[in-house]
Amino acid sequence: xxxxxxxxxNFKSFHGTHVIGxxxxxxxxxxxxxxxxxxxxxxxxxxxxxxxxxKIRTKKVSMLxxxxxxxxxxxxxxVTVNFVQILDNNGPQEDAQEIPGTEVEVSRSAFKDNSSHYxxxxxxxxxxxxxxxxxxxxxxxxxxxxxxxxxEVEQIAQMKPKxxxxxxxxxL
Amino acid sequence: xxxxxxxxxNFKSFHGTHVIGxxxxxxxxxxxxxxxxxxxxxxxxxxxxxxxxxKIRTKKVSMLxxxxxxxxxxxxxxVTVNFVQILDNNGPQEDAQEIPGTEVEVSRSAFKDNSSHYxxxxxxxxxxxxxxxxxxxxxxxxxxxxxxxxxEVEQIAQMKPKxxxxxxxxxL
Amino acid sequence: RYQEFMAGFMxxxxxxxxxxxxxxxxxxxxxxxxxxxxxxxxxxxxSVRPRNKAWTQIDxxxxxxxxxSSLALxxxxxxxxxxxxxxxxxxxxxxxxxxxxxIGHYIKKFTVNCQFIVISLxxxxxxxxxxxxxxxxxxxxxxxxxxxxxREFSKSHLKQPSPPP
Amino acid sequence: RYQEFMAGFMxxxxxxxxxxxxxxxxxxxxxxxxxxxxxxxxxxxxSVRPRNKAWTQIDxxxxxxxxxSSLALxxxxxxxxxxxxxxxxxxxxxxxxxxxxxIGHYIKKFTVNCQFIVISLxxxxxxxxxxxxxxxxxxxxxxxxxxxxxREFSKSHLKQPSPPP
Ligand SMILES: Nc1ncnc2c1ncn2[C@@H]1O[C@H](COP(=O)(O)OP(=O)(O)OP(=O)(O)O)[C@@H](O)[C@H]1O
Ligand SMILES: Nc1ncnc2c1ncn2[C@@H]1O[C@H](COP(=O)(O)OP(=O)(O)OP(=O)(O)O)[C@@H](O)[C@H]1O
Ligand SMILES: [Mg+2]
Ligand SMILES: [Mg+2]
Numbered sequence: 001x002x003x004x005x006x007x008x009x010n011f012k013s014f015h016g017t018h019v020i021g022x023x024x025x026x027x028x029x030x031x032x033x034x035x036x037x038x039x040x041x042x043x044x045x046x047x048x049x050x051x052x053x054x055k056i057r058t059k060k061v062s063m064l065x066x067x068x069x070x071x072x073x074x075x076x077x078x079v080t081v082n083f084v085q086i087l088d089n090n091g092p093q094e095d096a097q098e099i100p101g102t103e104v105e106v107s108r109s110a111f112k113d114n115s116s117h118y119x120x121x122x123x124x125x126x127x128x129x130x131x132x133x134x135x136x137x138x139x140x141x142x143x144x145x146x147x148x149x150x151x152e153v154e155q156i157a158q159m160k161p162k163x164x165x166x167x168x169x170x171x172l
Numbered sequence: 173x174x175x176x177x178x179x180x181x182n183f184k185s186f187h188g189t190h191v192i193g194x195x196x197x198x199x200x201x202x203x204x205x206x207x208x209x210x211x212x213x214x215x216x217x218x219x220x221x222x223x224x225x226x227k228i229r230t231k232k233v234s235m236l237x238x239x240x241x242x243x244x245x246x247x248x249x250x251v252t253v254n255f256v257q258i259l260d261n262n263g264p265q266e267d268a269q270e271i272p273g274t275e276v277e278v279s280r281s282a283f284k285d286n287s288s289h290y291x292x293x294x295x296x297x298x299x300x301x302x303x304x305x306x307x308x309x310x311x312x313x314x315x316x317x318x319x320x321x322x323x324e325v326e327q328i329a330q331m332k333p334k335x336x337x338x339x340x341x342x343x344l
Numbered sequence: 345r346y347q348e349f350m351a352g353f354m355x356x357x358x359x360x361x362x363x364x365x366x367x368x369x370x371x372x373x374x375x376x377x378x379x380x381x382x383x384x385x386x387x388x389x390x391s392v393r394p395r396n397k398a399w400t401q402i403d404x405x406x407x408x409x410x411x412x413s414s415l416a417l418x419x420x421x422x423x424x425x426x427x428x429x430x431x432x433x434x435x436x437x438x439x440x441x442x443x444x445x446x447i448g449h450y451i452k453k454f455t456v457n458c459q460f461i462v463i464s465l466x467x468x469x470x471x472x473x474x475x476x477x478x479x480x481x482x483x484x485x486x487x488x489x490x491x492x493x494x495r496e497f498s499k500s501h502l503k504q505p506s507p508p509p
Numbered sequence: 510r511y512q513e514f515m516a517g518f519m520x521x522x523x524x525x526x527x528x529x530x531x532x533x534x535x536x537x538x539x540x541x542x543x544x545x546x547x548x549x550x551x552x553x554x555x556s557v558r559p560r561n562k563a564w565t566q567i568d569x570x571x572x573x574x575x576x577x578s579s580l581a582l583x584x585x586x587x588x589x590x591x592x593x594x595x596x597x598x599x600x601x602x603x604x605x606x607x608x609x610x611x612i613g614h615y616i617k618k619f620t621v622n623c624q625f626i627v628i629s630l631x632x633x634x635x636x637x638x639x640x641x642x643x644x645x646x647x648x649x650x651x652x653x654x655x656x657x658x659x660r661e662f663s664k665s666h667l668k669q670p671s672p673p674p
Contacts, residue, residue, distance in 0.1 A: 001428045002459040013487040020478060020489050026455050029473035030463040032480030033605045034573025035559050037487030038463045041480065042433050058569075068485045069563040088457055138428050145418060146427035150463070150572055150603075153435045156414035157402045161378055161387030168353060168388065171425045173593045174624040185652040192643060192654050198620050201638035202628040204645030205440045206408025207394050209652030210628045213645065214598050230404075240650045241398040260622055310593045317583060318592035322407055322438075322628070325600045328579035329567045333543055333552030340518060340553065343590045397650045407599070408630075434572070437602045440630045465573075465605045485562045 001137040007080040010066040011047070012040040025086050025096035039150050044079040048108045049141055050127045061110040080107040083137070104137070106130055143170050173309040179252040182238040183219070184212040197258050197268035211322050216251040220280045221313055222299045233282040252279040255309070278302055315342050349383060352424060360420030367412055367446050370395035390417070407438035415447060419454060429459035436466045444468040514548060517589060525585030532577055532611050535560035555582070572603035580612060584619060594624035601631045609633040
């Protein structure tokens with residue numbers, strides 16, 4: 001399963017609705033000047049995957065709503081991630097075929113009162129339903145080791161011995 | 173006053189005696205592959221300036237003594253910094269003249285029992301004598317803001333308001 | 345449960361070694377159980393031997409060496425329990441240009457069946473991504489992105505008429 | 510004492526603004542007293558307005574923007590209380606290539622009367638250091654350094670006979 005695109009609406013430095021992508025199987029790079037919004041793209045994934053505000057570099061989820069001199073009055077933000085399954089062919093990236101009908105749409109919205117809700121394929125759900133759905137596709141949200149935030153890579157190797165143990169036990 | 177060179181003996185990844193430099197007025201760069209010893213050059217300055225072990229990325233000063241598979245038996249380490257004054261001519265770097273007779277030699281040695289001692293121009297002194305001598309030449313060891321360690325630059329701007337205040341008050 | 349853990353541990357350790365040897369070109373790494381009979385009690389220690397050097401605990405390594413050790417662990421774990429995609433933000437900040445290139449090429453080989461989204465400021469990294477680049481820019485306080493296929497660029501570049509002789 | 514502090518504070522704030530405007534090419538920065546009548550009580554807040562954006566508290570900025578803000582503060586403080594030398598380790602880790610070059614050129618102008626020793630992995634930074642490079646390498650587990658004058662290299666390069674026609 002791969003991320004096909006990310007649709008953000010009034011999320012952090014994004015005003016209005018933007019489609020980030022499309023992504024394919026294989027490698028994509030995200031490039032741009034300092035402060036342009038690259039880490040905010042990763043933050044949008046953290047947001048949709050239910051991370052708490054402090055892991056998304058902010059104190060409350062309401063601060064994730066776009067707020068700039070030009071547009072100071074946004075009331076909510078939404079991030080939608082569209083996944084799709086691909087035919088695993090062990091070949092070069094170009095040949096990866098998207099399997100029609102396997103699309104999964106995960107979305108989260110946050111509001112000025114710090115509340116947020118989730119939808120899965122358009123239906124309102126609890127976060128745990130999303131966690132289960134992603135787990136079935138091999139995305140282990142309890143472990144989060146497939147996401148490396150800016151400035152974090154050095155401390156992965158420096159985990160205390162007990163933490164490394166929990167990590168490995170968690171994998172099994 | 174400028175740093176003319178740094179003489180290290182069995183300090184961290186340096187085995188034997190090495191002269192790092194000479195440096196001149198103006199800009200010098202220190203380059204090399206990961207793990208070669210660049211930050212250890214900065215650590216040698218921290219050591220001579222009396223910083224405690226935890227600021228030099230180590231638990232005890234005895235761990236600063238060179239210890240490698242080839243040379244596991246060094247008993248002490250020494251760092252000597254040679255300063256000299258230059259004629260301030262506001263001109264291009266090339267013209268900076270060293271003023272003979274203004275050399276200052278500051279040295280610190282550490283031993284396996286975690287003790288260390290300081291010398292100033294060859295004479296055994298207390299650390300505070302070195303702090304005073306350097307202070308007279310404009311090097312403010314209480315403030316340390318002329319040294320930026322690896323990974324530290326981002327948090328300089330993020331100092332708590334009270335810390336910034338102490339910083340500025342310290343300057344005055 | 346102990347059996348399962350030890351089996352998994354052996355695989356992860358083996359894969360970590362393979363990956364670290366490959367990216368450090370001569371170095372070695374090791375996960376060690378602090379207490380072989382009771383791994384759940386004392387935990388796991390991570391030791392590294394950079395090329396040409398002695399075995400060291402992680403906290404004595406340089407910034408770049410720690411980064412390589414972390415990445416070897418992440419890539420090693422992937423073999424044991426693959427994740428369908430990875431998203432990494434500036435993992436190359438502390439790497440010298442040669443190591444940026446080594447990690448970039450490793451990711452290139454490694455992502456045969458896996459999706460990698462890499463945020464990077466280093467040309468030695470993003471120049472290797474030939475299929476998809478997301479350009480992020482902020483012309484007036486609001487972020488905009490554009491999806492680029494670098495191969496389309498080079499094709500259209502080749503199509504240009506050759507300059508007059 | 511209050512007078513002295515306010516005088517110093519005004520100078521540092523002014524210099525910080527000048528430096529930040531220069532290195533961010535259109536941005537602005539400000540030190541603000543939390544309590545104007547009792548600066549020693551509440552402390553100083555550091556606000557930044559990156560180019561094209563709104564005034565923000567430091568903790569909301571990106572890694573690169575924080576780095577630029579920190580460096581502007583250090584350079585601003587230097588005007589008020591100069592230090593004879595500075596030693597900086599990988600201050601460019603979080604900077605995009607353009608900002609590495611901007612900071613490198615600023616240091617070049619700035620070090621007219623001051624000694625700067627910069628550890629860097631970025632070619633856009635160390636290529637600007639034309640007079641003295643310290644090369645650090647570790648051929649067999651023990652660090653060695655060599656002092657290089659790049660200008661001597663290019664001179665001797667020019668002296669070489671031109672290749673046969
Ligand atoms: N709620 C918000 N509304 C508007 N802008 C925001 C909001 N939250 C953060 N920002 C802005 O987003 C920018 C940070 O973006 P981001 O961290 O993604 O940059 P980046 O491209 O990763 O930069 P770097 O290369 O320096 O890491 C900051 O300038 C910040 O002011
Ligand atoms: N007491 C010691 N004896 C021998 N080697 C040591 C000692 N202390 C540290 N080292 C070695 O010094 C190396 C770290 O050097 P340093 O941090 O200066 O590297 P660096 O050039 O700054 O690398 P990077 O670019 O990754 O930051 C490590 O490999 C470490 O094992
Ligand atoms: Mg970022
Ligand atoms: Mg270093």
